[in-house]
Amino acid sequence: MLRIAHLVDDQSAGGVTRYLSFISGTPGMAALARHQIVPVSRTRPASVHVKADLIVSHLAITWRGLPGLIALRARHAGTPLVHVEHSYSEGFTAANVPARARFFTLLRCSYALFDRIVAVSEGQGDWLTRRGLVQPDALTVIRPTVDLSGFRALPAPEGRLRHFGAIGRFDRQKGFDLLIQAFRDVPGDDLRLTLYGDGPERTRLEALAAGDVRIQFAGFAPDPVRAMRQCDVIAMPSRWEPFGIAASEARAARRPLLVSGVDGLADHVRLGAIRVNDPSVEGWTAALQRLAGAQMPTSLPPRRIEEQATIAGWRNLLGDLLAGGDPIALQQERA
Secondary structure, eight states, X not given: OOEEEEEESOOSSSHHHHHHHHHHHOHHHHTTOEEEEEEOOSSOGGGXXXXXXXXXXXXXXXXXXXXXXXXXHHHTTTSOEEEEXXXXXXXXXXXXXXXXXXXXXXXXXXXXXXXXXXXXXXXXXXXXXXXXXXXGGGEXXXXXXXXXXXXXXXXXXXXXXXXEEEEXXXXXXXOHHHHHHHHHTSOXXXXXXXXXXXXXXXXXXXXXXXXXXXXXXXXXXXXXXXXXXXXXXXXXXXXXXXXOHHHHHHHHTTOOXXXXXOTXXXXXXXXXXXEOSOOSHXXXXXXXXHHTTOBOOSOOOOOOOHHHHHHHHHHHHHHHHSTTSOHHHHHHHHO
């Protein structure tokens, strides 16, 4: 059976960790290869002995880590290397990178060490090629996913939309500060906003919410299906978001989904999410107010089985990289 080693430098709870659980545990991915999750140092990924037919990096690229990537390439000169870009996007660059020419040089140098770069959304992939960071023939787009069956099994909200939810790490990236300020300006004593998560912005977010009893902090949600069940509408006002698995979960659960539309969230807009074109507090207030107390739509965009699309993306990538054939057929030949 084909062996794939997935190198990771961060095993904290979050979308990437849950995606890796899908890769290593779902039957559809297991049919393609034997997947091994290998924790490594971000700066010394070649220090761990890896024996595989394909090595996939899920590492965060940094200047300090570049020598380690060079060593990884040198140690596995005959093995195809793939990098999945979970971190960087056009929105990330606009919000966080003052020295952009230097940053783009880092990305070009790092990506050149890999046989293929995987973008996690069409929006991110378009940015990577438009900026000349990756050659189009070296780029593959595979949207990440988790097992969405539990979300698809949830009943759609009934009646009027009153309970807004936001799920994710309390970090400046997620824009929950904008959401709280916007919600405070929406009238309606029967409305609620619940934020599920934790992180470095918690104290600031609680201060912004102080005095509005309609806003609740529910803490980290170990069961995201249960959290989603309690919400009528999901809001994602992210300042940057390479993809956004929570958006896939909301769409699978047939929850109206408000998004900023930045980066990979534009993919979700094409699949039925509602874009908030004005990213200001006033823009989000208007968007929330349009849905607050409204009747649940009787028709929503059809749901896709996104797990199948992700598995098909990996199958096509493996077929391109490993002897140019279908990975399942290759395994049958080996058996």
